[in-house]
Amino acid sequence: MPWPRWRYVLPLRLRSVFRRGTVEDEMDEELRFHLECKVEEGLARGLDAREARYRALRAIGGLQQRKEEIRDMRQVRWFSDFAADLQYAARAIGHSKLFSILVVLTLGLGIGANSAIFSLADALLLRPLPVYRPSEIVTVSSFTPNSFAETTGPLSYRDYVDYRDKSKSFDGLAAFTDVTGFGFASRPGQPAKLKGGILVSGNLFRVMGVRPELGRDFNSEEDRIPGRDAVVVLGNDFWQSQFGGDRSVIGRHILLDGIEFSIIGVAPKTFTGLDQYVRPDVFVPIMMWPRLIADPKRNPLENRGDHELMVKGRLKPGVSIGQARAELGVIAKNLQRAYPKTNRNREIAVRTEFAMRLQSDPTDAALIGMLLALAGAVLLISCANVAGLLLGRARTRSREIAVRLAIGAGRFRLVRLLLTESFLIALMGGAVGIALGYGGIAFFSRLNVPTDLPIRLSVQLDRRVFLFSLAISLLSAVLCGLAPALQTTRTNLVTALKTADVEIPGKRRLWGRNALVICQIAASLALLTAALQMVRDFQQKWRGGPGFRTDHLLTMAFDPQLVRYSEAQTQRFYEDLIRRVRALPGVTSAALTGALPMGTGGDGLSVIPEGYQMPAGKESISVDMDVAGDHFFSTFGVQMVRGRGFRETDTATSSKVAVVNEQFAKHYWPNSDALGKRFRSDSPSGPLVEIVGITKTAKYEWMGEPPTEFVYLPFAQHPRSGMTLLVQTEGPSAALIEPVRELVRNIDAGQPTFDVRTIEEYYQKRVVSAPVMITQTVSAMGLVGLILAMAGLYGLMTFTASRRTREIGIRIAVGADAGTVLRMVLRQAVILVAIGIGIGLFLALAAEKGLNAVFATSGIDFAAFLMILPAILGVTLLAAFIPARKASRIEPARALRYE
């Protein structure tokens, strides 16, 4: 088979680029050979040597032109030109170091802000699942019009099996549980540690296209018989941390919740889990579920009403998400008919991963959108500045460029040269930006929930962030380089060559610069008001405090189910624990709670308040709730407004009671006292619960939340395995960590304790740090924006004033006084500032709308505007005043001799 054409062409191109000298020499030699032959021929025809040589050269027709033509034939012109441009650009940048540093730093600020924000957005929202072809994966969730968890609505195992077996749209549907705490011990007799894993359907690894790094994944046998196959696949991080990456772990046994599991595989490093946060330590077949649940009454594998599974599937090639939705919709209808008891009104949703993430946490999504917009604004400002600076410098080069144009350089060629320069600058800015962004990423990675479970927000500087920064750099090169390059090369040759610095102040040449000034003022105004408003908003929200004790409190979490306690054993354990802790010296009081506010363990409850008219189509209302033991309210510092907290007399057999907050009471009994009123819980036929106490409305999810309805139920009437112990202490609470641990060991040496923290630490890490970081981020961006805008404005004002040096000189020479000149120069600035502020106000009001949506506030924060407006006005006018005053003091003789 003959060589294809490219086999001849490619080596030639490479040679033209990399062996340029050799190629040139060969060309010279070839032409010389031709000339020599020609001369010899002439000599043979009897010409004298000079004449022969002359004729030979004539015949060639201009040796240098021919060489150029030949060089053109090599088709690598663009490349060698680029290399030359790059050299030239590097020289130009090195030539004016201070200018370059200024430009690179300005760009770096803009790019760095974007890298950092992007890495956050990537971690929270954008990064695709770490599986094979993640775009084919969709999320299936089930919901009823009633259920509050519509977005992540889990499926029951039985429903999942029906969807899996009856649908044809998928190359497999896989199911898995939310992160589940396991009591892990590497061998019997060792105290159990809390680890987090997920239960998965046997096909999960195959559907996700994830091949184990070591060993194998689950086979179909292990997905068949409940409770038989105790096998486990380890998460890669877990394997590294617990087994030091030992490759001989396959076949070994570990204990999970006291059951011996055999290790069959290790997940690859790339597979971090099935959502953005949870990095499972272990993967356990779902068939082991009944054995892991100590409660014999619960059987999630059989009970169609037990909705706990997340389901993801891979669409078959050519099947659209709409087709899958339609198919599953039909199955859902059939299930509604077949199982009216559990599946009445139960519908199915099929969503892409991205849509699911957006809908499951709209607040986060809105916040990210806002931060991205802010980062974009900062980038625009810095690009505008750099463009202004480049424009200013391009002007000093207008003569050089005019000369180049005059001797025949094409305009496109010159634009390319100038763009190469801005590309180089942008790449340097990108490097600075990535360094700054790295700092920002380190800052954001502190944004983690304090928990012992493997839940982590991985904000990282990875390839995606790097590529994003690179793209942003290139974009900014075009943004800030194109306008100056185009404008500079649009020089009027004659005037530019005649006098170096006179420009005709035509309208056309000025619009770009004016627009830049206006944009900067507008953007920084919008940014700063947004930042200030956020700060003020947070301050205001903070003033009331969180509504619970934030000092002298120790928290410690338990889950006796992890060591296979029965319900009765658990109950006894907690009774024992609370009694003994209260007797400890240094303890003021102690209580149990289901979850700490603003933590990960929040719960929901469906309620039907008596006498309340339900909105159409709704059977119940879902509210946030917590399970609390006796003395909880006094221990945790939740203020009782009326009625009582839970007491020892509220037992499983006494009448059902609840404590609600003021917001809840006010909402459902607006005109009467809620105390003594009742609501049904769970469903319209559920038990009646009497309200025995009303607390002040506290903060439950985060400090910025609007007043939220909340219900507390007594632990005695709603027993559960996972509880958190609260210990109020007389002295520093950290001093009691060991005594309490010792006490737990005395009750049961194998009982795992986790999330052991002082409330100060918890409050700082969980409650204070995130919002403070957000405010700091926005303020920092606003400040960066302001600094950039100030620098840009000053630069542009200096520039516009200096453009008119000659004109001003003439005016002064013919009798204008300094005041007149000052006013003349300032007039332009005032007009620009006015327009900029006008647009900025408009933007700020739009931003305010967005902020109101995020922070659930309303109205316009006029005070923020009142603080920012004069500041912007002052800064801009000062920036204009300095160059204007300088201009008004020009010595006419010098100005006219300017060139």
Place this chain on the structure above:
Amino acid sequence: MSKPQDLVQGTLDLLLLKILTLEPLHGWAISIRLRQVSGDVLQVTEGSLYPALHKLEQEGWIKAEWKQTENNRRAKFYSLTAPGRKQLEAESANWVRLSSAISRVIRLKEA
């Protein structure tokens, strides 16, 4: 690039490819061969020969090799490549079509 004015565009490429079908030749030999075969009808400036040769080389239709001439001097010899042979066939066919069409048109005028 200056083109020989009396040659239809692309014809020089065709001629060069054709000349190189017989044997590998260096530039000087090619220019002599051009003169010989076409007589004085086709005047090719010697200068435009080399850009044309380099273009054909860069297109991958001919390849170059440094070899000794019969009187022992180093020269760059060009020879046809397989893709070049195909290109020649295509261009020859094209040329035949074009010239026959033109001659038909001319005869039509005379009739």
